[in-house]
Amino acid sequence: MDDYVDEEDLCPVEEVRLTVANTDDPSLPIWTFRMWFLGLLSCALLSFLDQFFNYRTEPLIITQITVQVATLPIGRFMASVLPQTKFRIPGFGSRTFSFNPGPFNMKEHVLISIFANAGSAFGSGSPYAVGIVTIIKAFYRRKISFLASWLLITTTQVLGYGWAGLLRKYVVEPAHMWWPGTLVQVSLFRYLPHPLFIIGF
Template structure:
């Protein structure tokens, strides 16, 4: 058995122990990359789960690939501020500044949710497949979706 020990000095070389509250978090880039990575990982893992030897794409792939995409979006997106009617003096910008670590962490969390926590596809999708293929019964999209979502939320996956 290997024992991994990390010293505080080793960790502090790569991770800061202070928080910068001025960094924007809920940005357009974070939502766009997060939702896209969640949906893409969910689709790809489900698609590849039907293979004899399933290919599982983990959130680490998204973590590595979204960093340059986030920096690219920070250079390309406009910095104009939009005022949203009904929200007082609040304004919104597609590009509030450089792509930061907080956005990147949230994109990774989104990707982790889409990869079914690293296990490929959701377990209950197999139940829907068995109902359709083995029992040759019809199950509506709503019933199948509710079954998958319910088992995911309750933790039976």
């Protein structure tokens, strides 16, 4: 692990420097079976639950922090029971794969939470465009096809990713750009693996 940190990458905000690590361990596996399974499951589950509860008078919003806390013991359990045997998939050359490449790590945990966040409409419950479809059907009593509804909802959701990609140079990459709402989640990621936290001391 390389501990060298470029001066330009250091954030001028003290809270960020104290919370976010500047080092990385590239040897940790990321695209694991556990990450895909728990990530897709949490995305689908939060998407369904948030949409289901959205039609209540007082909607219940389940955010990705719930998944962030719940998936740690599930990921560790999967790391202890999944087989570690390696196998090859035709078409991928000599690369080997395993259902269990090692201990459950923070990178997998972060990606699972990103999946969950996408499923919960980025922390705000149901996607806004679902309201448009609901109004068309319930208020105006008009028909809208599934394909048109799906395209409307998907494009409005992906629009945020598009803007983030276009403005990445200005709102993501500079070290002085910080997002206070994410510091809580980063702190939780850094301290969740601690055994005393899990036991409850």
